[in-house]
Amino acid sequence: MKKLKLLAMSLAAIMTVSTVGMGDYAAVKGDDTTTCEVSTFSGNECVTYGKTVTSDMGVSSGSLSDIVDGNENNLWIAGGRITGTITIDLGAYYKISDFKIVFEASRDDGEWGYTVEGTDDESNWDMLWDNSNNSDNSKSLTGKNTEYGENVYNKLRIKITNIPGTLVWTAMREFCAYGVKISDSKVTNVAKGCSAKGYYSDGGSGNEAGGFPATNVTDGNTSSRWGGNGNGNGQYIIVDLGKTRKIEGFNVLFQKDAYPTLEEAKADTSDSESQYGQTWKYVIEGSNDQSTWTMLWNNNENDDNENWSRSQSGECEDKDNEYQYVRFTINRMPLHQSSTAQVWAAMYEFNIYSPVYTVTEGDSTTEAAYGDTYTVNGDATYGYYYNEEMYKKGDGLTVKDNINLEAVNTLNLSIANGAGIRTADPYGMRFQTTVTSDNYKAVNEQKAIKEGMLITTKDLYEKNGNVLEKESNYTKLDIANNGWYGENESAKTNTYCGSVVNIKEENFARGFIANAYVTITYKDGTTTTVYSDNMSDTRSVAQVAYNMTQSEGGQAELNRLGETIKAMIEGWATKYNANQAQ
Structure with missing residues (x-):
């Protein structure tokens, strides 16, 4: 899969204008030229282009958006000679490789000092480029993110730590961070600590040079490596994630940078680590049985990069399905500058x-990767409710989405005094x-918590x-609630009824509880099971019917029900013995 590149744009202009800000000035050399190019660096695109920028240094001229518009003719000037921060929201999560920063002009009176940091949570910031002790007074400066770890970032922060001269106001023309998008949402490296094995192209296992096991590629240590036995194509590593996971993207760290061609490598007579020609070619596949494999990232067409970094990243081509095993197959390796032989497989x-x-449990929130098992550890009295299920302490959930475990600490049941006539068929x-x-x-x-009478x-x-409970071993009715009689969310109450119906005449005067x-x-x-705080009062159907006939509201209800039902209820009332009044 070829990486998509941002459309390259080139603008050139002679910069002869001095910039004035609130009475101070920033000198501009008359022979400075500006070449604006939103392009690629080490095969990666400018990921800050067009993104949202904020700063605590204010604006006296231009706009903060000028520093990410791809046009070095535009200039943002802060509200004074101020050190402070510029924050760029990338809008997604990226692996960052390189940087380019363009100030107003080359300087004769000092250098700009600055740092670039990255975060994925706005709390913890990683140092990606520390140029606070910069000794280069050039207008345009480039740097490399040598923090080769697993982290990806959705925000970058530039800190201005030193301003040249004595009158210069803080100003910047352009900032570009180069990288590869991994995901629209937050991600984490789930390969860390997982089992990994090296294989030969014929499928034979044990492809690990002495002292360089395949598990080094999942140990989180950028100084340890896997070494294959030889430079033959088709060698591969299989990583067992331990459980099925959805996969958003990848990052692989090879041994050294490589030029796209051997000719370019031979032309480099320096002692740099880029004296290797021909970029890596490889494919990454996923499986759940190690028999059938699905393409996740095809990098077999990796030919068109200007200077391919040893750190390479890409998005997964199948983000919908889950995989437990991931296979990395090397199909071509860089060539040595002098011997022109392929390097040995190494990663x-x-x-x-x-x-x-995010997993929220009561008042606490934590994070978990897709496929992780989260164990409930809170002390809510009755447990936690999520997705129509109840969980108690020690229960496990497989994380496949954001989880909000809502505590259930109170369940109070109160039976109303007395009883009423059921005026719908069957009557009772x-x-x-x-x-x-x-x-x-x-x-x-009424999914995981259900009521009854x-x-x-x-x-x-x-x-x-x-004693009257579900386990009571004598004649009783156990009536499940199949719908609410009343609902009041603001009061956090729900009301339901249970009825005894088709009562035989000889039981009209018999008390029920x-x-x-x-x-x-x-x-x-x-x-x-949780029971009511109180038992009901004892009532007979005769007593309840009698009370209904004696009240004004009861009479109105009887008249509404019609003559047949009214007569039935009045008949029940005749069985009431006043001596039974309660």
Whole structure:
């Protein structure tokens, strides 16, 4: 897969204008020329082009966007002779390789001092280019990110630490960071610490030169390397991620830089490390059985780079599927400048990036990579609710998205005093319960927390130790709640009813009693049941019907129900014995 490059633009202009800011000035050499080129460096594109820029140094002339517009004729001038920071939001996550910074002009009275840092969380900043002790007074300066670690960045920060001269105001024409996009969202290297093995082109294992095992490419140490036995093409490494992962991108760290061609390498008579010609060619594939492989990054057409860095990065070509095994196959290696033979297969690091998600548990938040197992460790009384499931301490979740584990600390059930007539078919007597919880959603959705009502007769209840629970071994009704009678999110309450219906006439005057409960079913299948704070009052259907006929509101309801239902309820009321009044 060839890397996409930003369209190269070239503008040239003779700079003869002196810049004035609030009475001070910045000298400009009359013979300075500006060549503006938004192009590539070490095969990578300018990733800061057109991005959002902010600064704590203000603006007296131009715009902060001028330093990332690809036009070195434009100039941003700060609000004075100020040291401070410029922050560039990349909008995605990039592996950064090189830098170019263009100040207003070459100087005769000192040098600019500055640093460039990168972050992926705005809390921890890595030093990528420290030029605070710069001794080059040139207008345009370039640098290399020699922090070859696994980190990728979504923001860069330039710190101006020294201003030349005595009257110069802080100013900049252009800043370009070169790199490769890895992902739109935060990622982490999931290959670190994983098992890795080296293989010969014929599939034979054990392809590891003495003292240079394949596990060196996943040890997080940019000073240790894997060494293959020879310079034959087709050698490969397989990394076992230990579990299936979605993959966003890659970074590989070879031994040295290489020119695109041997001729360019031979023309370099310096002692630099770039005296190798012909860039690496390789493919990266994924599998879940080490038999069928899917292309994840095809870099077999790696021919068109100006100066290919030893650190190479690319996006995964299949970000939708998950893979446990990743195979890196080398199909061509650079040539030695003098011998013209291919170098031996060697690699320092192989980083494989997976998406990072946040896991919120109560008041704490942490991060985990796609495919990681997160273990619940909080102490919420009844556990945590997420994605229609309940989890208790010690339960594990496989991270495949952002997770918000919402604590459930309170589950209070209160049965209303008395009872009412069920006025829908089948008819009978109903008890009502209100559930109050600090997690309204977990209760209201009725997925992992479900409610019910236990109803029995008062005499049976008393004969069985005044205990009415789901495990009680005597005649009772266990009625599951199949819908809310009332919902009040602001009060965090839900109300439901349980009814005894089709009551035989000989039981019209018999007292009934109820207990309410909720049962929590956790992800692992275990359950916990919580009962009401109180038992209901004892009520008979005759008593409740009688009370209904004696109240103004009850009479209005009876009239609304129609003559047939009204007559039935009034018939129940005739069975009421005033001596049973409670």
